[in-house]
Amino acid sequence: MPTQLQRAREGTVTAAMERVAEREQCDPEFVREQVAEGQAVIPTNHGHDSLDPMVVGREFGTKVNANIGASETTSNLEDELEKLHTAVHYGADTVMDLSTGGDLDEIREANVEYSPVPVGTVPIYEAVTRVDDVAEITHELLLEVIEGQAEQGVDYMTVHAGVTMEHLPLTDGRKTGIVSRGGSILAQWIEENGMENPLYTKFEEICEIFAEHDVTFSLGDGLRPGCLADASDEAQFAELDTLGELTRTAWDHGVQVMVEGPGHVPMDEVADNVERQQDVCDGAPFYVLGPLVTDVAPGYDHITSAIGATEAARAGAAMLCYVTPKEHLGLPDAEDVRDGLAAYRIAAHAADVANGREGARDWDDALSEARYEFDWRRQFDLALDPERAREFHDQTLPGDNYKEARFCSMCGVDFCSMRIDQDAREAAEAGEGQLEAIDDETDLEDSPAAEVNRPPVGEHDGSDVPDLPKFVDPYGHEEPADD
Numbered sequence: 010m011p012t013q014l015q016r017a018r019e020g021t022v023t024a025a026m027e028r029v030a031e032r033e034q035c036d037p038e039f040v041r042e043q044v045a046e047g048q049a050v051i052p053t054n055h056g057h058d059s060l061d062p063m064v065v066g067r068e069f070g071t072k073v074n075a076n077i078g079a080s081e082t083t084s085n086l087e088d089e090l091e092k093l094h095t096a097v098h099y100g101a102d103t104v105m106d107l108s109t110g111g112d113l114d115e116i117r118e119a120n121v122e123y124s125p126v127p128v129g130t131v132p133i134y135e136a137v138t139r140v141d142d143v144a145e146i147t148h149e150l151l152l153e154v155i156e157g158q159a160e161q162g163v164d165y166m167t168v169h170a171g172v173t174m175e176h177l178p179l180t181d182g183r184k185t186g187i188v189s190r191g192g193s194i195l196a197q198w199i200e201e202n203g204m205e206n207p208l209y210t211k212f213e214e215i216c217e218i219f220a221e222h223d224v225t226f227s228l229g230d231g232l233r234p235g236c237l238a239d240a241s242d243e244a245q246f247a248e249l250d251t252l253g254e255l256t257r258t259a260w261d262h263g264v265q266v267m268v269e270g271p272g273h274v275p276m277d278e279v280a281d282n283v284e285r286q287q288d289v290c291d292g293a294p295f296y297v298l299g300p301l302v303t304d305v306a307p308g309y310d311h312i313t314s315a316i317g318a319t320e321a322a323r324a325g326a327a328m329l330c331y332v333t334p335k336e337h338l339g340l341p342d343a344e345d346v347r348d349g350l351a352a353y354r355i356a357a358h359a360a361d362v363a364n365g366r367e368g369a370r371d372w373d374d375a376l377s378e379a380r381y382e383f384d385w386r387r388q389f390d391l392a393l394d395p396e397r398a399r400e401f402h403d404q405t406l407p408g409d410n411y412k413e414a415r416f417c418s419m420c421g422v423d424f425c426s427m428r429i430d431q432d433a434r435e436a437a438e439a440g441e442g443q444l445e446a447i448d449d450e451t452d453l454e455d456s457p458a459a460e461v462n463r464p465p466v467g468e469h470d471g472s473d474v475p476d477l478p479k480f481v482d483p484y485g486h487e488e489p490a491d492d
């Protein structure tokens with residue numbers, strides 16, 4: 010079966026393109042053109058039956074990826090499915106299963122089966138678990154792992170094919186060396202075997218596997234900077250040049266491509282990094298990790314990175330890989346997934362508003378109107394994280410009567426500026442005053458915004474997703490007690 014890219018080039022608007030156009034509120038023919046030109050990707054493995062297709066490209070709403078996955082120290086299927094559903098519930102547009110521990114096959118298979126969003130992986134991680142020493146990874150093993158994951162229905166894979174022998178010496182003198190897991194594994198393999206990166210030498214064979222299943226490349230930035238001091242250095246940009254060549258090779262095989270980006274970058278260099286990638290990789294969608302704009306805030310790196318992510322999306326990055334508060338410190342749990350996603354949905358939406366994406370600001374306007382009208386229930390419903398907004402409000406004013414109140418506990422009844430302003434306007438209306446009532450209403454039903462830009466976020470068509478196994482309680486809800 011041809012890939013989305015091949016069909017787009019033939020002039021066919023596929024069912025996935027139709028669905029994407031519906032979600033983005035645009036013409037299906039526009040989606041086809043963007044995919045045909047490599048400016049957008051629709052990661053859709055032929056074998057991912059529960060998928061609700063989505064698009065990644067700078068002409069569409071900014072997307073957010075959530076990394077999930079088990080580690081050697083923490084791994085069980087129940088927790089992983091809980092993370093998957095937390096991620097989807099709080100608005101992830103794609104998820105990456107970065108598992109390095111537990112039964113990798115079982116976890117991956119379950120993630121694909123129960124996910125309505127595209128699932129990405131990093132196959133080198135599985136290859137490492139199949140050998141005693143990294144140097145023992147063979148070309149055949151790598152291709153076997155990649156093919157196996159493609160057959161399981163993985164929609165996109167991070168392939169660190171740009172880490173080459175020639176580039177490694179360029180990382181000498183860095184403050185934090187090679188910080189990408191995949192990048193460091195491949196650097197070790199190259200050093201110990203004295204041979205070129207097998208993902209680079211076997212790239213065309215990988216393209217053939219990807220073309221057969223319509224797996225999208227996420228060309229990994231294995232030499233991405235791990236601190237501000239290493240940002241925008243020779244190693245990073247040499248690898249980027251190789252990723253540009255590989256992008257064109259993959260396109261020649263009819264395979265869709267995204268390109269991954271840094272890492273840690275000072276705020277003033279973020280836009281230049283995005284523009285450079287767009288130029289070197291001929292507009293292939295840029296998928297950035299953050300970037301963190303300062304290194305000093307472990308425990309708060311969902312914030313340091315969301316600042317960089319907003320700037321990156323402003324400059325043209327198409328998808329943002331979230332960072333959780335646990336970054337650099339430990340494996341995120343479901344609550345960290347929620348916090349990371351909130352930070353990144355904010356970044357993506359703020360960039361879409363700033364970029365003037367059609368209808369993007371309707372959500373803000375609707376919430377502001379509800380806020381000014383003291384329509385607390387509507388304000389909660391429209392919030393990016395409705396449960397969090399309601400919980401914070403109700404911590405101090407839990408009663409139902411306070412859902413109609415013309416104040417909250419922040420300023421209190423006497424000092425509520427919005428109540429005072431409304432009273433002043435009403436008094437002016439009754440007399441000869443100058444203030445006029447504010448009377449406005451934004452109808453979100455009619456908004457031309459893409460689904461990712463309208464509440465509730467995280468709405469995917471889950472009709473093809475099977476019921477969850479009994480043991481999973483995705484959002485911490487109690488099972489109703491038996492009578």
Ligand code: SF4
Nearest residue numbers: 417419420425426427
């Ligand atoms: S009390 Fe203050 S924070 Fe609360 S609604 Fe009024 S103006 Fe807003």
